[in-house]
Amino acid sequence: MKPDVMQGPQGLPDVILVEEGLREGLQIENPRIPVADKIHLLDELSWTGLKRIVVGSFVSPKWTPQMAEIDTIVEGFSPNPDVVYTALALNKTGVERRAAYIPVPLSLDDNRPSTRLHLCDVFAQRNTNRTRQAEIDSWAETADRAVESGAAEAEIGVNAAWGSNWLGPFDLDERIEFLEQQHRVWESRGIRVTKVFLGDPMGWNTPNAVARDIKAILERWPQITTFHLHLHNTRGCAPVSIYAALEALGAGRRAVVDTSIGGMAGCPYCGNGRAATLSPTEDIVHLLEGMGYRTGIDMDRLIDVVVLAERIVGHSLYGHVSKSGPLPLAHERRYPMDLPFIETLAQAQHFRLGGDAYAGPIRPWRTPITSIYRPD
Structure with a gap:
């Protein structure tokens, strides 16, 4: 088992917890936060017991000035050899910039090639400057490149999966239809689909919908082993949706779950700004341990990092465990x-x-x- 995987207790899936505070969190905060503070935060976060940390994104500083110094951060922090560090890249230029730091100190998130679709055409244009149709049109080329590289497995996914602040709710039939279209692209090239991404930048998730969708996807494609959940907590449902997802997945599968220290996150493109938080990492660690997972995370140290993050960004963050403390189990x-x-x-x-x-x-x-x- 990979070192960043938390083995599931009886009846539950394995979990990979992905810490997004340095990317999702800082991308919505003041762009004038000193780079030395960001490096200090990353260094402290590296010794909490978290095993997978996203250090930032290689994107245009014109539109995301908070990431303008990503090279300085990657070159200046002190990696923990037990941690997998990744970074986001959204286009060819970003991929080329990121490649300079792979395999050390950064790693690729997953070797599986992927296709994805924003169900919300408005958000797709606002967030990536591409229409939904342009995303669909890119699938064939992506799959052909994967064939050339010898890929055996692939990932499909939908973003803005459950609803849009501009277009309203999307139903299960729409999600399954666009996942099916992607699945056919890979199947026609002899590449097995083993992973699904479910993204929700605008916080429309509810636990019943998430659990229902996972069961429907597994019923249709039982060979899928991994679900990546990027659920924003904009309206307070993400932690319970994560719980529902783990229950729905059951044993023998894997959940990749994105969280952020203190819930620090947000999206300037979705209309909710800093209100579009993620599930606080410390709260999800508390949840997982209550479910029987052995996370290996030092909660005291993690809370200290949340306090440090609050000092760096200059305001209170959104978690609960960092405010009330972990359960006082020991006498x-x-x-x-x-x-x-x-x-x-x-x-x-x-x-x-x-x-x-x-x-x-x-x-x-x-x-x-x-x-x-x-x-x-």
């Missing part, structure tokens, strides 16, 4: 029984800062609280 982590009133988010940081977080609040009880059920 030494449980709260003092005479803890005073805790009302503010700053005071709630006592799990991390101790008494320095709450100096001054009242204690209405006359004597210290004790319990026969907790002999300290």
